[in-house]
Amino acid sequence: MTQTTSILIKDPIIIADEVHRNSILVVDNKIEEISSKLNDNDAEVVIDAHDKIAMPGLVNTHTHVAMTLLRGVGDDQALQTWLNDYIWPREANLTDELVYAGSRLAMVEMIKTGTTMFNDMYFYMQQTAKAVEEAGIRATLGYGMIDLFDDEKRKQELKNAKELIKSSHNTADGRIKVAITPHAPNTCSAELIQESVKLASDNNLKLHIHVSETQDEVDLIKNEHGMTPFKYLDTLGALSEDTIAAHGVWTTPDEIKLLSERGVTVSHNPSSNMKLASGIAPVADYLENGVNTTIGTDGVSSNNNLDMFSEMKLTALMQKVNTLNPEVLKTRQTFNMATVNGAKALGVNTGELKEGKLADIVLVDTNVAHMVPLIDPLSNIVYAALGSDVNTLICDGKILLKDKQLTTLNEQEIIDEARSAALQL
Numbered sequence: 308m309t310q311t312t313s314i315l316i317k318d319p320i321i322i323a324d325e326v327h328r329n330s331i332l333v334v335d336n337k338i339e340e341i342s343s344k345l346n347d348n349d350a351e352v353v354i355d356a357h358d359k360i361a362m363p364g365l366v367n368t369h370t371h372v373a374m375t376l377l378r379g380v381g382d383d384q385a386l387q388t389w390l391n392d393y394i395w396p397r398e399a400n401l402t403d404e405l406v407y408a409g410s411r412l413a414m415v416e417m418i419k420t421g422t423t424m425f426n427d428m429y430f431y432m433q434q435t436a437k438a439v440e441e442a443g444i445r446a447t448l449g450y451g452m453i454d455l456f457d458d459e460k461r462k463q464e465l466k467n468a469k470e471l472i473k474s475s476h477n478t479a480d481g482r483i484k485v486a487i488t489p490h491a492p493n494t495c496s497a498e499l500i501q502e503s504v505k506l507a508s509d510n511n512l513k514l515h516i517h518v519s520e521t522q523d524e525v526d527l528i529k530n531e532h533g534m535t536p537f538k539y540l541d542t543l544g545a546l547s548e549d550t551i552a553a554h555g556v557w558t559t560p561d562e563i564k565l566l567s568e569r570g571v572t573v574s575h576n577p578s579s580n581m582k583l584a585s586g587i588a589p590v591a592d593y594l595e596n597g598v599n600t601t602i603g604t605d606g607v608s609s610n611n612n613l614d615m616f617s618e619m620k621l622t623a624l625m626q627k628v629n630t631l632n633p634e635v636l637k638t639r640q641t642f643n644m645a646t647v648n649g650a651k652a653l654g655v656n657t658g659e660l661k662e663g664k665l666a667d668i669v670l671v672d673t674n675v676a677h678m679v680p681l682i683d684p685l686s687n688i689v690y691a692a693l694g695s696d697v698n699t700l701i702c703d704g705k706i707l708l709k710d711k712q713l714t715t716l717n718e719q720e721i722i723d724e725a726r727s728a729a730l731q732l
């Protein structure tokens with residue numbers, strides 16, 4: 308079905324294990340070769356990238372992409388008030404059409420700011436799958452299950468999750484995977500979480516859940532179960548190498564050891580944690596203890612955009628000031644959190660510019676004032692670059708953005724449709 312194409316990315320500065328100038332040959336959906344010996348007739352398409360930095364596509368490991376429609380809703384609230392009074396009443400009015408419109412808007416924003424893969428939890432997910440398929444990017448998608456301890460609701464939620472596996476797992480030429488996504492330990496019954504664990508392991512899927520996001524959540528779980536949230540989840544069998552825990556803000560030192568032992572990934576969401584005043588996650592300690600730690604934006608109304616470049620910078624700055632130690636979160640560690648660690652969490656052979664990896668590649672402009680000089684290209688990427696510096700994006704070997712123009716999506720039409728969809732919410 309897919310036509311074989313080859314793309315030569317000529318002479319960019321490449322952010323790989325080392326930073327070096329070289330050329331990249333993409334054949335089909337893989338990085339075939341990285342070498343200085345490649346020339347123009349090695350490929351059907353040649354991109355002159357001598358004034359660009361080539362880096363792996365960014366991996367956003369915690370999103371609710373259709374929430375783009377709720378951008379600007381519920382500023383200045385704590386999580387539970389924000390959800391109860393602002394977000395959930397509006398989400399009750401969601402429809403297939405609205406989720407499709409919001410997801411499409413997110414595809415535009417993510418592609419234009421360098422994200423090639425994201426990990427989403429939301430509702431009407433077949434619509435998000437459709438948007439992903441059309442856009443050409445990669446995603447892990449889960450139906451957000453919330454039973455609020457109601458038996459009937461639990462059965463219905465699990466049914467929805469199973470339907471999503473059937474309709475969407477391994478679709479879009481393998482770019483879409485399905486995950487099992489119970490919302491959080493304080494909104495899901497123990498039974499729902501246990502059944503989620505079983506559903507995930509029976510189908511070899513990832514388990515994605517909000518955990519230890521606020522102090523209120525920790526207090527609630529402690530009162531109810533006599534232990535902290537990660538410990539509680541461990542008693543339900545929910546902590547494994549296939550688990551992606553979003554937030555992990557209030558994690559105790561004992562729990563950090565447990566996460567490391569179990570091989571759990573923590574998706575850190577700095578903007579959201581700051582905006583909702585949830586707290587500061589112990590990211591430096593996670594890294595110190597060998598916990599696979601990644602970066603997410605969370606939904607747009609707690610961020611309020613999907614720009615992973617600003618999320619990288621905030622991740623590093625927040626830890627440095629929190630520990631009063633400038634040596635924590637080295638530039639390379641922060642970059643890895645936004646790329647290869649995310650790929651590892653989602654189990655996809657990407658996140659690095661290396662021969663044999665999937666061709667998910669971003670080219671960033673360097674010929675702009677805030678990227679000059681290029682003394683340390685990696686430092687410029689983590690601390691100076693803006694999402695809007697992304698010039699070209701390749702996902703699965705296909706060019707989705709060329710000279711800042713989308714190739715698969717009609718940007719103006721999507722913006723217009725999202726505007727009117729947001730009004731309906």
Ligand SMILES: C[C@H]1O[C@@H](n2cnc3c(N)ncnc32)[C@H](O)[C@@H]1O
Nearest residue numbers: 371394398428429451517579605606
């Ligand atoms: C899947 C569900 O998760 C909600 N949601 C969005 N952001 C957060 C957050 N930071 N913490 C908990 N839930 C959140 C969505 O609004 C949706 O109701």
Ligand SMILES: [Zn+2]
Nearest residue numbers: 517553605606
């Ligand atoms: Zn979230």
